[in-house]
Amino acid sequence: MDPKMGVKSCGDINDLPQDCLANVLSFTTPEDACRLSAVASTFRSAAESDSLWELFLPSDYRDIISRSIDGSESLLHEFQSKKDLYLRLSDHPILIDSGHKSFNLEKGSGKKCYMLAPRDLFINWVSQRWKWITHPDSRFSEVAELTVVSWFGIRGCIKTEMLSFDTDYAAYLVFTTNSTAFGFDDVPAEAYVGIKGFEMKKRSVYLKGDTEFLTRREDGWMEVELGECFVKGGEDVIVMTLLEVKRLNQKRGLVIQGIEIRPKKCT
Structure with missing residues (x-):
């Protein structure tokens, strides 16, 4: 008992087991x-532990990695620690998914991010007015290049269960x-994002110019x-759509790498 307070001492935080400290840190980011x-220094060992970074990784990370075109075994065994794998x-x-999607983690939070390749999107006139090309800076093997069209529509879908x-x-x-x-240059396209089956708010966007x-x-x-x-x-589905149908002028030269969905950063 503490002679002054009459309360039993709870000990020092340094006496706590590493797994306990790791569990405390798991409630942070x-x-x-x-x-x-x-x-x-009290938290240093726990902050490097596999038990902590296992909690920061998505619960289904092994399943996601198993869908990698590089092979799950090489990715899972390439890194000595769970922190290295996270990074x-x-x-x-x-x-x-056969190279039709990419997956990564938002570094600060561990939230899931995806990009849908053009092959995973529905693109109007894709076989007549677009062509498939390679691009040295694309993460995907193919991108879609618009040859010429008077209007276009691009739509992607992703299940909410895949996200954080x-x-x-x-x-x-x-x-x-x-x-x-x-x-x-001078005509905005219309964008819509929302849960399938519910009303979606329209957003006007420009695809060229300093805006x-x-x-x-x-x-x-x-x-x-x-x-x-x-x-x-x-188990809902998020639908992401871009339309340019109001001005039926000729358009060309747009090169699509994909649609990315990632956590919205607070400002």
């Missing part, structure tokens, strides 16, 4: 755990334009946000 390990999945997207629950997601068209591109809508990515591609959707859970 991967980013917070790394910061704590840098400033508090690999954060920094380098893996191709899954209780998360605000945003969908982005990832694209570029070639040197012959025209027809996208607030476009962002240049670190990989050299451009992206434009199509909309956002809160993923609560369940």
